[in-house]
Amino acid sequence: MMTIRPVEAGDLMDIMSLADKTGAGLTSLPTHRDVLAARIDRSLRTWQGTAERAEQGYLFVLEDSERRKVVGVSAIEAAVGLNEPWYNFRVGTLVHASKSLNVYKAVPTLYLSNDHTGQSELCTLFLDPDYRHGTNGQLLMKARLLFMAAFRQHFAQRVIAELRGYCDEQGHSPFWANLGQHFFSIDFARADYLSGTGSKAFIAELMPKHPLYVDFLAPEARAVIGKVHPHTEPARAVLESEGLRYQGYIDIFDGGPVLEAEIDNIRTVRESRLWVTALSEDAGPDRDAPWYLLANDDYPAYRVVAAQPRPERDRLMISAEIHASLRLSPGRQVRAVPVRLPSGTA
Template sequence: MHTTAIMTIRPVRADDVTDILALAAKTGSGLTTLPADETLLKARIDRSLRTWRGSADKAEQGYLFVLEDSVQQRVVGVSAIEVAVGLQEPWYNFRVGTLVHASRALNVYNAVPTLYLSNDHTGQSELCTLFLDPDYRQGTNGQLLIKARLMFMAAFRQRFGRRVVAEMRGFSDDAGYSPFWANLGQRFFSIDFAHADHLSISGNKAFIAELMPKHPLYVDLLAAEARDVIGVVHPQTEPAKATLESEGLRYQGYIDIFDGGPTLEAEIDDIRTLRESRVISVASVSSASVKDDETLPWLLLANDDYNDYRVVVAKARVSEAGAELEPRIAQALNLNCGQSARMATLFAREKTV
């Protein structure tokens, strides 16, 4: 790692496919939206490019962002937004519910947890496809990768739904074994976890509706190892879950049908970064370094340029007149004095003027 690198979020480009393919090879099992398959990745990139060009129907619109190391000139992370899930093909999950079995004569009252196949999130916007190269999991890189999407949604609020969801990667071990899938999904589909993942990300989701039972599934009939991971995230996903929870997203009782990972959700206008971000003027570009000034908060700074979008994390002096940016930060954002930038504190509870 080079300490002088500027880590910048930008829209994906067609020539990023090689770097993204290398990232996908590092994800392990369970990250279904980033397959190590060049054909599928090219299709995903093309769909994103058509979304930015305005030539994609709402049902297929999705934005794919990359995190680029300015020194290495290499993509080291990805994150994405789906505009409206479930409009083109069903978007399934399980709703964790309760059935009551009671007998007054026997003085028995049992509240039994159940799983219902659901399409309740149809039409909502989704935060997805989050992955950061393990070599870059330090500093503010993870926070930037997650929250840059929220800055984009704040700038272009009209393009997204009223509610936002985020499916968290469920628990699996180092060998890729998913206790939830092994004790539930595999019983109905008779295929392994990796094969089911591949079918799902390839757009072949009809098998879910065809094979998954429509009646409630009793959680207590699952093996203990499966019950114990309902709503539990993969260890590598814990930081992302904590970050989204700090933004106001919460688990509301929906889980992934493959690995049992929790779905977090919130009203879009209640999300902290969207609610608190504001547009300021670039008052000056100064060579005076501020990165070591402990009195200044870390900021998310974005240029709000739809087609050439940029977000960085940096410190900046902010006054009523606007922000004073270092030259390398202004350059990374493609901003000059007098232009506007969007600003939000990187962490909750920090303040600017």
């Protein structure tokens, strides 16, 4: 059984192993033991209610319960930019015009922005490549949305997701090579690492505050503005199916897009509903039955699984195994939402 749950202190070594597999670009999951341990501790204090608003963040893990192994992580930051400035580039337009010369030209620009300050963020999504099949990716990504639906009071009105930008198999980022490297004089991997470990003051110190002309960048850099890493394309498709949209903001390092939406307009938040559970005595689920994500809505002992329950009037029939995985007894409420799986993945 694959189960989403809150991170625990004992998950550190498994998460370290996952971090080793991410490659460049996932700044919030660096291969740094002390940073990851601090991240876990911050998450634990958030669930315990002792973290200040500016540092609140929820880290979830996907556990293979048979192997007792963490095989994926995902997270929510409650409010970004309250401790340190939250930087993006806003893709804008500057118009140059002269009536006397009959010239009118709209020029695309990049402006350093803090516009997302205080908003909630979906972040730190990574699934072990060996588990990228079936419902695992949907479970890892959308469990956070069910959590936001159940505990709406802990989050801002608007949510963002800053997606990993394009880089090649050698970790070369065309956007960084043509822009950031000129101001920081360090390679992409180093800048990426510093940002991921919390050393972000250099961004404000070294990045220019005036607008940058996109046309001055090399064609290969312009081509990747708002483009995601090939491994991130499935995640982008899922987020866009949930209603998040690119609104012209990009990551300052790799040019990856920022998707955003009002939380209450996100499909999983909007369409999830509560059911009373009942014990199913069937031998097994119908292979053709639709998949659901099921969450127990227990804040300190949160659990989410993917299953094929049977709706029956006002009840949701689920197996004893699913009840146990959710730490629920029959007759309790469960939050459920249908999963939209790409063809051939179930």
